[in-house]
Amino acid sequence: MSTITNLVKNMPKAELHLHIEGTLEPEMMLQLARRNNVKLPYANIAEICDAYNFTCLQDFLDVYYLGMSVLQTREDFFELAFAYLQKVHSQNVTHVEIFFDPQGHTERSIPFDIVLSGISDALEKARTEFKITSRLIMCFLRHLSEEAAFETLETAEKYKDQIYGIGLDSSENSNPPSKFERVFARARKLGFALVAHAGEEGPPQYVYEALDQLCIQRIDHGNRALEDAALTSRIARQQIALTVCPLSNLKLAVITDMRQHPLRQMLQKGLLATVNSDDPSYFGGYINENYIAVQQALDLTMAEIIQLGRNSFIGSFLDDHEKTAALENFDNIVAKL
Numbered sequence: 450m451s452t453i454t455n456l457v458k459n460m461p462k463a464e465l466h467l468h469i470e471g472t473l474e475p476e477m478m479l480q481l482a483r484r485n486n487v488k489l490p491y492a493n494i495a496e497i498c499d500a501y502n503f504t505c506l507q508d509f510l511d512v513y514y515l516g517m518s519v520l521q522t523r524e525d526f527f528e529l530a531f532a533y534l535q536k537v538h539s540q541n542v543t544h545v546e547i548f549f550d551p552q553g554h555t556e557r558s559i560p561f562d563i564v565l566s567g568i569s570d571a572l573e574k575a576r577t578e579f580k581i582t583s584r585l586i587m588c589f590l591r592h593l594s595e596e597a598a599f600e601t602l603e604t605a606e607k608y609k610d611q612i613y614g615i616g617l618d619s620s621e622n623s624n625p626p627s628k629f630e631r632v633f634a635r636a637r638k639l640g641f642a643l644v645a646h647a648g649e650e651g652p653p654q655y656v657y658e659a660l661d662q663l664c665i666q667r668i669d670h671g672n673r674a675l676e677d678a679a680l681t682s683r684i685a686r687q688q689i690a691l692t693v694c695p696l697s698n699l700k701l702a703v704i705t706d707m708r709q710h711p712l713r714q715m716l717q718k719g720l721l722a723t724v725n726s727d728d729p730s731y732f733g734g735y736i737n738e739n740y741i742a743v744q745q746a747l748d749l750t751m752a753e754i755i756q757l758g759r760n761s762f763i764g765s766f767l768d769d770h771e772k773t774a775a776l777e778n779f780d781n782i783v784a785k786l
């Protein structure tokens with residue numbers, strides 16, 4: 450193993466952009482479909498994998514919503530989330546901030562508390578067994594209405610102890626952040642941390658809206674912010690973290706070749722960029738595979754990899770005390786690698 454791959458694999462990391470429903474591996478999809486009597490248009494794993502050929506975000510989302518239809522019980526959500534946590538524990542992830550899409554489940558009559566309790570059970574088990582710390586971020590589906598988002602937020606209020614933040618995902622084009630200004634204002638009043646997907650497919654204007662109208666604390670993706678120099682320097686100056694997802698960008702044709710990935714440019718412009726997997730089962734790799742793919746394509750240096758690892762904790766929602774401890778631990782371990 451090259452020294453740099455060794456560094457990627459062994460350094461402690463935080464994952465800040467991960468949709469738990471996007472960790473559903475084909476094997477588990479088939480197993481849960483059988484267990485829950487859900488009809489899928491796939492007969493076997495090869496047919497599922499054949500469907501994972503996306504030309505844009507919407508292509509992926511259609512397959513993603515279909516896949517999550519096999520998730521029905523608290524146990525299903527627990528198994529899904531715990532499998533992910535086991536996997537990233539083996540990749541030396543020590544902190545996770547996980548998105549979930551409750552509307553993808555409540556829309557098909559799965560109760561909110563079934564979804565949340567299954568995921569929370571897994572986070573609790575990972576905390577005791579693996580010492581993985583976590584924050585849960587509930588996303589609104591932006592292709593649905595403002596009213597539906599308000600209803601979902603009202604439900605989430607009852608589970609405030611388990612939900613740390615609010616995010617915004619799904620079909621970006623034609624669903625600008627401004628559509629959710631009022632519901633994000635309400636979430637802010639309730640004390641939730643705020644993030645949003647912006648600038649994945651959508652224009653720099655959507656990043657401005659996410660910052661100025663939604664008042665988000667972190668940008669998910671943010672690639673297209675680089676098209677606007679003033680916006681880029683502002684994000685750098687304010688040290689607003691970007692949760693970048695290299696294999697996702699490649700699979701969803703945000704870039705056509707990993708060698709075009711803007712990650713090094715982001716670092717050179719002083720942006721607080723981090724590396725994440727987004728939907729690892731659908732995009733061909735968990736967090737370490739994302740680091741390795743982009744490292745190899747851009748020939749990132751040890752110093753750049755270390756910066757990315759440190760950024761993952763700096764950009765996290767750990768409190769100041771936890772952050773200092775996580776960075777100290779990071780520096781100690783990296784010094785010995």
Ligand code: HPA
Pocket residue numbers: 468471506513618619620621646649697727728
């Ligand atoms: N973008 C938008 N919505 C999503 C994504 C993504 O990458 N993954 C799951 N929902």
Ligand code: ZN
Pocket residue numbers: 466468618646669727
């Ligand atoms: Zn995402």
